[in-house]
Amino acid sequence: MAVLTDLTELHRPTDLAAALQLLGRSRPRTVPLGGGTLMAAGRGPGVEALVDLSALGLEGVRVEGEEVVLGTATTLQALADDPIARAQWWGVLATAARSSATRLLRSAGTLGGTLAAGPAARADLAVVLSVLEARVRALGPDGTARWLTMAELAGGLPAPGLLVEVRIPGADRADPAPPPGGTTSGAAFLRIARTRTDQALVHAAAVVESTPGQGTRVRLAVGGADWPPARLATAEAALEGVELTEDAVRQATTPALAALRPPADHRASPPYRRAVAAVLLGRAARQAADRAVAARFHPHLGSDG
């Protein structure tokens, strides 16, 4: 099957300015190329030129102050193997990266491609980034930068521009021992599918911050195949300070989920997705809460290593 039938150019610039200049052209119609795992599988009507982002130095994961910074050219496999991604937030970033597609696709597919492709990427990472309150830096053709939330990105911007990095707040510092009585956090990511390597029918992520004497705060996100990730703000508010049993979380999330519109397709019905989302959210919150408590005593437990 012939792919990208209108393609006439493929560039691999070595600096961002050159990349933006190419992407800013109205003719030929030019779009970014990550690993190509989705792009090169499609006919891409109208795509006349591609800008391969692999030589821009946009890969890698680092900690900057209280933020973890992910370059968008990082491959999903590199993310899965990255020591920072495995250490921070109980390794949920690495776990979600590892559960994405297959080893071969992960060696090729990039974080940027995953974010830009939206639901087509079937991405477990999206729900994790959403619960971690990640922001994505997007550059317009003139170099102007915008910071997008995952919700804004999922909303399908007409022209998000070039995604260059993802920043996640609340990284643990090098000295991870929390001050006595200080806040500790736990995180968890869960997914279900027909088989282990299958795309997630439903996935859910939770982050819990726990301060002794003050109870817990929880953040929850849910999504799945063709179901872009959504934060459950009303449930999060309702759960503030409440003991995070699975039942409590299920009860709090059920009305919030009823307000969501999960897709009805051949994979599953909306009632199924909502019910299972509540189950996974309950389990994820419980697991995250347990981890937050465990972190108080064993800070090193915070990684998946």
Added chain:
Amino acid sequence: MRVECEVNGSALVLETAPNTSLLRALRDTGLLSVKHGCETGECGACAVLVDGAPRPTCVMLAGQAQGRRITTVDSLGRVTALDPVQQALVDNGSVQCGFCTPGMVLAAHALLARRPDPTDAEIRDALSGNLCRCTGYLKPVEAVRRAAAALRGEAPLPGTEPSSGGGALGRGGDDRGWAPQLDDPRQMGAPDDPDPEPRGPEGEGAGAGGVAVAAPVRPSERLRVVGRRERKVDAAKLAAGRPCFVDDIEIRGLLHAKLLTSPHAHARLRHIDTARARALPGVLAVLTHADLPRVAYTTAGQSWPEPGPHDQFSLDAVVRFVGDRVAAVAAETEEIAERALELIEVDYEILPAVLDPAEAMRPGAPCLHPEPEAYHIADRERNLAARIEAEVGDVEAALAAADLVVEGEYLVPQVQQTPLENHIVITYWDEDERLVVRTSTQVPYHVRRIIAPVIGLPPKRIRVIKPRIGGGFGVKQEVLIEDICAHLTLATNRPVRLEYTRAEEFRSSRSRHPQRIRLRTGVNRDGTIVANDMYVLGNTGAYGTHALTVQSNTGSKTLPLYRAPNVRFVADVVYTNLPPAGAFRGYGVPQGFFALESHIDEVARRLRMDPLALRLQNCLREGDPNILAVALGEGKEGLPQVVRSCGLPACVERGAAAIGWARKRGRPGDGPRRRGVGMAIVMHGTAIPGLDMGAASIKLNDDGSFNVLVGATDLGTGSDTVLAQIGAEVLGVPLEDIIIHSSDTDFTPFDTGAYASSTTYISGGAVKLAAERVRTQMFAVAAGLLGADPAQLRCADRVIRAPDGRGVTVSEVALHSLHVEDQHQIMATASRMSQDSPPPFAAQFAEVEVDTETGVVSVLRVVSAVDCGRAINPASAEGQVEGGVTQALGYALSEEMLYDRAGRLLTTDLAEYRIFAAPDMPALETLLIETDDPFGPFGAKAIAEIPLDGVAPAIANAVADATGVRIGQIPLTPPRVWAALQGAAGAREA
């Protein structure tokens, strides 16, 4: 554009278009080890290492390789000197069709470069993108573990070592030079076997060329090659990525074909305008129904006369499913051919479509095949492609008299064979203007016979070549695209290549018949089953290929498993406007057993009996007749059958012990996650009695090697190896002295082909007989040289010996007969047909964990205890079981073709249509319970299909054990299981 990269250590410049995939670019430069299995990065057949990381090249542009280092298997080992990973895969039987192997080798290398001592979970993750439809991943994972040890310089891990060097060149053994010796052979030393046993009986049948029934073997026979874990004879070249598949040849002037298919489920082509397509530069031919003679035929690759409906035409004025052929194009490149398709203007008159088989039978439903040319249709007004009815005893009376009647309804899905290699064919005129058809088929002889009238050439002007095949599983028992490719060669006088994409494979090839099955079982309080009544509503889709015979197997191979004296089987096989069903490994039997074996568990529950005990009480035993055999032949009256060997009780006992039945049954535990165990017993057939025939011819060469030519079609199953082992055994030589070739209609003798689990039994019988005839001729010469009585000679280890210990080598006999005295070629041909189809038996067990809150069923373990008679090669027998179980896991849990309301397929890629990958696998255990069948060669029965039969019901039964809920529909996807559990909970509350 110019892409400069390093490929396998050398600088390479690829001249490509910007939108060319790296897969295409590499294949175009002759790196044919990089395979095409899909277009979405999901199968891994195209994997290479890019700067050391394994990546799919089908979803990578050639331009992305600029400046990068590319590694393919071509740089690793040669056939005669494999690298440790390749060698490990070859050694333990991981290479079946081998289409996935090069990609796997590279993925494993990338892993071992990072992790010299990986865990099994890491190995499975490393192979997660390399789908394999043949092996079940157990052996590949083990091979990677062994290769890792070898690369670390450790002594070989204990495990399944192959028995010998095995096979020809480079498979470890015998690469010594050869020069004819002039010594007097009669001076040979003492025998190196001090304890020669008597030879096996000869089993001579009818005269040369006739069809014979081989005599039974004696169990005392001592075997040297048969029964051993020999390496597959083709494994080394497959692991090395040598070009041996249909697409791996280069032909000058090759055109590329593409098919225009229908976007509508049912439509008449009012008008087709091909003028613009024809005018496109580079287009050589555009064919529509108006260009071709209207010849009704069936694509079912079966013996003549094919019993099912002849309701297809190469191209027709009516299209009957989304994906049905409208027109065909041949052009200089694939891109031009695709563009030409877009330029064909079709005016469709949309006809009412029917997708549901029950609706299709109702009066007033749209009729799919009113055309008068079609024939062998059971009832075209009611859209009945086939109707089957058989009754033994009096079912209604027995049900009325039974203590208890249990009724149930079961639903099984449409699933696809999904071999890693899609359908592909290349056709060309040879220098004599005979048409060569190089095709990925299970049935080369049927291809030749069936396409002849369709394309208007006599068989004598057609030659069909089957090279290595990347899996078939029944979908290549279909003469699917050979006709249209041939039409295009006839129209252009140019070589033409036609290959399906994965999406075309899903939309426009064949599948397993979906069925709705109703069962009524009459049983007495003591557990005696007195009657079984099965009704099947089968959906054959738009064409009735295999409709009659698949559905008749649904009854004939399942119901006789229980000794009920009253049995009825009725099937309606109905046309609908969906892609056609056809042959799929198991051939109707997995459908029937899902229903029957789920149902027997329900009967046991109603009787409060252990389901295992109920089965043992009622199942068939040695000496029992198959009570449906006569009433339900394959499309005609069958031959009476008596079970001569049955290891079923041992299968049940050993399997139950292995799974821990007594300990685990009925102990689901509590909490949201429940555990259960379930089981099923199954039987199958071995070849179609009185119909399937295979032939072999064998000749002796100067050096004592033998050419064995068989029409039998190895499609990755290992049949070439098994047949060569049988030949080597009889001829008294090691496996590497056998050069086996399959199949080429010009050179290899007839064989019905690879289906009906027949090859080892039928073709193996033919090889055995031909080898015995060759041996008789060798002994005649040797007797002269030794001055001994030919009846007293025996041959082992390449030496023919007299009882006094003197001997001559096989090579000496060859030289003598070819060059010295009474010169003649020692050679023989034999055919084998059987009136008997000895059933293999199996007991299959599953242990599951059900997450009752999400509906996720995790299978923890599958145990298959299989009675396959004697395993000619235990490694390949296990491979057949492991691979079959894995396909059945998909059937049970994840595979299902789904459509929208207009009949458009939704599951068109390997992400949506989910087959099992390495990390998805439960623990697999295979127990070969060997019996000695009196008819099979060396006691062999079939093993190819039976492992698929019992897995789905065993899993459904285990889910019922875990949850108390019977789910009568597969696959057991999370939403389906969840809905059933919710429904049951709702019912309890109400």
